[in-house]
Amino acid sequence: MDGWIENARMIVESAAAIVPEDGGLDRVRALRFASPGYSPEVFAEIGTMGWLQLAVPERDGGAGLGMRECASLLVALGRGLLPEPVVSALLAQRLTAGRADTDILDGRTVMVAAWQDRTDSLDFAGPAGGDILKLHVDGAAGAGAFAVLAEQGVAIVRAGEPGVRVETAALQDGTFEGTLTLSAGNPEWLPVADADLALDEAILSHSAYLLGLSERGIEITLDYLRVRKQFDQPIGSFQALQHRASELKIQLELCRAAIFRTAARLDAGLSADRRAAAVSRVKTRAAGLAMLMAREAVQMHGAIGTTEEADIGLVVAKAISQANRYGSARLHRNRHFDASERSAA
């Protein structure tokens, strides 16, 4: 082994400081719909642990760890339904590569990525002139800074600066996303070495988060199948449910294998088309898994699965609000097809 397993183990162990090992979701429940929908203090703690610089290359002051370590961390965070916008923050740090001010580098100020031009698109080049509009910015309500990605490069702008306007909207999971408009003035555009690679890494990281929350939802559902009795039997003894539960496990393990083997391939280096095909394959599976888990969790729990008081309700809400972020399965199937046709040509 090349050491990644030991790195990943240490990172996942350290995650217990943020995501309680007993799986308690009280903090997550308390933060729902209370703007900004997450805790800036916990985000700062995440910064203190060095996670924000995890994927930033060592030459830019980061930890320079690979995607397998990153995926391991995001699975652990997904299991805890972490509301802090870590994937977007990692992308923002990766794009700005050590060029932000210290308060941003260490996480005292939350910086998230504002990259997306259109809903369900991976385009980030922005309009040729006029205002720059960025949609679906994760964690926008509590962010003090934004890494705005456009054709010109990346600009670090502060919330409240003249010309920076942010409108927020609640998601089903109780967090808030934002629409960012950058109008007056001309921000300083910094060059970005490989924005496509950084975005692919974020898609893969978000897939790992979806794997983690799906794994958690499946565990909660299996626990329920073991204890819930109807017709004097635990419902998990019924073959109809057993066979559907086995499908959840099959999809879970396919997703896990796809994520970690793709992460290893990215760490070894891939051409842009092969990377796009591989990452889009992973995101397709992860989004499908999260939605399958959500459907089955609700149906197997019965009505309680649609409530806020039940933990599974929080998992379901997280799944439906996160499955399509960084591109829906439909988008990624099309992208996979196009990229693999190009790389085969």
Add this chain to the structure above:
Amino acid sequence: MTQHQAAGAFPAQSLPDFEAMSDEDFRQTVRRFVEAKYPDIPRFSQHRLRWDEVKPWYGVLSAEGWICPTWPRAFGGMGLGPGKHLILIEEFERFGCARVHDIGPVMLGPLLMKFGTQAQKDFYLPRILSGEDIWAQGYSEPDAGSDLASLRTRAVRDGDAWVIDGQKTWTTLGMDANRIFILARTDPSVKKQAGISFLLVPMDAPGVTVRPIRNLEGHAEFCEVFFDAVRVPLDSLVGGENEGWAIAKALLGHERVFIGAPRLSGNALARLRYLAEARDVFDDPALQDRYTRLKLDVEDLSDLFEAYVDKLRGGETIGPDVAILKIFQSELYQRISDEMMELAGATAGMREPEDGDPRKHAAGTWLAARPTTIFGGSTEVMRNMMARYVLDLPTR
């Protein structure tokens, strides 16, 4: 080993230490071997070849010492670990080598090494290596399929013999075999799994009758085997009396991983695309989306398969969750074949492939995909097992 060679009809060569080779060197070795030695018999056959067709290839493999890839070298095998064995399988399939009658090399040999007496090993193993014995597996019965433990074939001790009465079915290529191993009930008074024994029976023993079963394509790959007061010596028993169930359930090492290999689905996907392009409909976006869904499934399955192979290479124990591979592979293979049927239009129903091109043979693929969810543990039984042993769900 010399003793084995002496006994064989195809004396084996002395072999290099394959495990000491790099993977790439070994791959090249296999490639050269196949290109130089594969006899003038069909390649890429969609159905199993009969013994008279495949015998020359068995002969080559036997004479070169390649017939039992996973057996230890001390027993006359190649001594391959899972990684090298996978390479061998990949290269054989790349060339389109016919599958030989491999029940002896794959199933009985390893079972005898683990449970057989010294005399049984000394007698039977060399005869598998040489091709003198071709084995069949007699497990399923007309009323004991998924519920195999309810089997009713009886074996009763009578003086110096076991006397066997009953019927086996779905015996793969049984009409080509000269020996069969069976599960028979030796104690009807106990719990059904506890009264079963594992017996070795010559097919030419008086009272054994074989009837081939034709499938819808007209091929006979299976047969029924009838036992009418068949007498075999007491030392035909493998393991202890009434210990047959444990033997039959004994883990067959990495075969349990390889049965879920993505190749059947991968090959079918390539045929689906070939058919779509031949039909000039591959630019239909709706078809592309369906094709892509299947392609993603094949590639994710490949990643999961590789993850299991890595576990084998690392010497990790493979748990009951390995059933995931077989369930998903076989169902995926069928979904791809369903798509081929729709795509083929009215040619889907043709008995022979259109233009004699097997890659366009939708019905052939569809039919070939059917048994994969039935044999080696039906999908339904495997999902039951997963619920119990992987998901820890309650039983009724």
